[in-house]
Amino acid sequence: MSTTTVGNPLKNYIGGQWVESATNRYEDIPNPATGELLSRVPLSTKEDVDKAVQAAKEAFIGWSATPVADRARIMFRFHSLLTQHQDELAEMITRENGKNFPEAQAELLRGIEMVEFACGMPTLMMGETLPNIAANIDGQVLRFPLGVVAGITPFNFPVMVPMWMYPIAITAGNTFVLKPSERTPVSSIRIAELLKEAGLPDGVFNVVNGAHDVVNGLLEHPDVKAISFVGSQPVAEYIYKTAATYGKRVQALAGAKNHHLVMPDSDLRRAAKTIVSSAFGCAGERCMAASAVVAVEEIADQLVQYLVEESNALKMGNGLEQGVDLGPVIRDTHLSKVHDYIEKGVAAGADLVRDGREDAKDMPDGYFLGPTIFDKADAEMVIVRDEIFAPVLSVMRVKDFEQGLETISRSRFGNGATIYTNNGKWGREFVQRVEAGMVGVNVGVPAPMGFFAFSGWKESFYGDLHANGKDGVLFYTKKKTVTSRWFEDGDTSIGSQKVFVK
Numbered sequence: 001m002s003t004t005t006v007g008n009p010l011k012n013y014i015g016g017q018w019v020e021s022a023t024n025r026y027e028d029i030p031n032p033a034t035g036e037l038l039s040r041v042p043l044s045t046k047e048d049v050d051k052a053v054q055a056a057k058e059a060f061i062g063w064s065a066t067p068v069a070d071r072a073r074i075m076f077r078f079h080s081l082l083t084q085h086q087d088e089l090a091e092m093i094t095r096e097n098g099k100n101f102p103e104a105q106a107e108l109l110r111g112i113e114m115v116e117f118a119c120g121m122p123t124l125m126m127g128e129t130l131p132n133i134a135a136n137i138d139g140q141v142l143r144f145p146l147g148v149v150a151g152i153t154p155f156n157f158p159v160m161v162p163m164w165m166y167p168i169a170i171t172a173g174n175t176f177v178l179k180p181s182e183r184t185p186v187s188s189i190r191i192a193e194l195l196k197e198a199g200l201p202d203g204v205f206n207v208v209n210g211a212h213d214v215v216n217g218l219l220e221h222p223d224v225k226a227i228s229f230v231g232s233q234p235v236a237e238y239i240y241k242t243a244a245t246y247g248k249r250v251q252a253l254a255g256a257k258n259h260h261l262v263m264p265d266s267d268l269r270r271a272a273k274t275i276v277s278s279a280f281g282c283a284g285e286r287c288m289a290a291s292a293v294v295a296v297e298e299i300a301d302q303l304v305q306y307l308v309e310e311s312n313a314l315k316m317g318n319g320l321e322q323g324v325d326l327g328p329v330i331r332d333t334h335l336s337k338v339h340d341y342i343e344k345g346v347a348a349g350a351d352l353v354r355d356g357r358e359d360a361k362d363m364p365d366g367y368f369l370g371p372t373i374f375d376k377a378d379a380e381m382v383i384v385r386d387e388i389f390a391p392v393l394s395v396m397r398v399k400d401f402e403q404g405l406e407t408i409s410r411s412r413f414g415n416g417a418t419i420y421t422n423n424g425k426w427g428r429e430f431v432q433r434v435e436a437g438m439v440g441v442n443v444g445v446p447a448p449m450g451f452f453a454f455s456g457w458k459e460s461f462y463g464d465l466h467a468n469g470k471d472g473v474l475f476y477t478k479k480k481t482v483t484s485r486w487f488e489d490g491d492t493s494i495g496s497q498k499v500f501v502k
């Protein structure tokens with residue numbers, strides 16, 4: 001990893017300077033494919049948070065007064081730097097996260113999409129005007145940035161998920177403090193360098209590395225006006241409740257269990273390929289990964305056979321090697337938890353038709369698990385109720401569409417759901433009735449493009465305004481409604497007479 005500031009241990013980026021944390025606590029950052037130590041991350045303190053928030057608060061004065069078109073121009077330059085450094089950034093993602101290089105490139109492209117969206121801020125931030133709402137009186141709504149806002153992000157998309165936040169936030173005139181995942185903090189350092197190179201003034205974007213103490217420092221800080229969080233469900237719920245206690249605006253995107261309903265009229269081979277790619281891409285560590293299949297009984301045997309065949313064709317290994325489909329999971333501790341889930345699935349009576357532990361036997365260095373498939377699972381089993389966040393897929397069998405929909409509705413999560421069908425009636429019914437915020441019809445990962453909201457439901461989201469799209473702009477701005485009246489020279493009246501409708 002060759003950059004100027006990716007050192008060991010990592011530093012924080014505060015007010016445009018690389019500064020050491022006040023902490024004496026650090027965590028190792030291993031490459032999950034090899035176990036090789038990449039760097040160490042400081043578990044920064046609340047004092048470090050305060051310094052970053054103070055720097056962001058000072059920068060807000062000048063930045064919020066900078067014309068929005070000038071702010072957008074810096075985003076254009078940042079966009080061009082991201083494009084120039086695509087491969088370098090993708091390689092960083094693969095090294096720290098484990099996903100394969102093409103997946104890392106795709107992650108970056110989805111992030112760049114958000115930068116493109118933010119470049120439209122002069123239009124996106126426009127208010128509303130209605131002249132002459134009464135005699136000589138005009139009404140208008142103006143949009144203003146909030147102040148210092150913070151982002152707390154997960155390990156699984158170290159570049160893209162922060163890009164759901166800071167491009168919109170800062171182009172709208174806010175200043176930003178990022179707390180990246182302590183498990184994948186390296187690429188954020190390079191991002192900070194590129195933002196500086198793009199001409200972003202010091203203090204507008206800051207990075208404080210660490211874990212719980214940094215999160216709590218941000219939640220409690222009186223000068224942080226809004227919190228964007230993406231991560232697991234229990235933490236999202238905690239963030240939502242705590243941020244609200246401290247009077248902050250909050251959006252908290254949480255965990256998922258995405259169900260894929262396969263109808264008998266679908267093209268089963270194509271459905272199986274799509275499900276395998278969705279379930280096992282990024283080692284299943286995607287909040288939009290297929291993790292539960294609901295198959296109508298009459299085609300279930302055939303579908304499961306295809307799922308196993310397609311999975312057998314995947315190549316597992318270090319994501320920097322050519323042709324690797326499936327990388328490792330993030331940590332050895334996570335892998336142990338996933339092994340426990342596999343044991344629990346077997347104990348509960350599900351059929352383990354493909355055991356990915358076998359594939360990993362010859363790979364002692366990284367944290368690998370091959371594609372793992374359970375058949376004949378049911379909605380009450382822990383392997384279906386919980387998000388496992390690994391290449392583990394559970395198939396449930398149902399009688400028909402109605403029972404399929406009912407099975408999906410029993411999940412406490414509602415991030416994504418997909419139907420495979422060639423029948424428009426089922427497709428339409430599914431879109432209308434399924435309890436999930438992001439729905440696919442014959443699409444394995446229905447993650448919306450950045451100009452739409454990322455709109456999870458149920459326990460997959462806490463808050464009101466979602467990330468991305470117009471919701472993102474609304475989240476990072478506040479409205480001011482102005483009613484104004486101007487008098488002509490010599491007019492001594494105090495205003496218009498009341499008019500009663502007869």
Ligand code: NAD
Pocket residue numbers: 152153154155156157161179180181182210211212215216230231232233235236253254255256286287387389415454456460
């Ligand atoms: P995580 O919840 O462990 O960590 C997310 C962030 O919260 C990290 O920055 C971490 O330092 C912090 N954190 C963790 N525990 C905390 C605690 N007790 N108190 C305060 N802060 C804490 O999540 P993860 O394992 O890094 O990421 C995977 C999870 O993220 C999965 O559940 C996945 O579904 C979810 N995710 C959701 C979306 C979405 O759009 N809904 C997108 C990506 C990931």
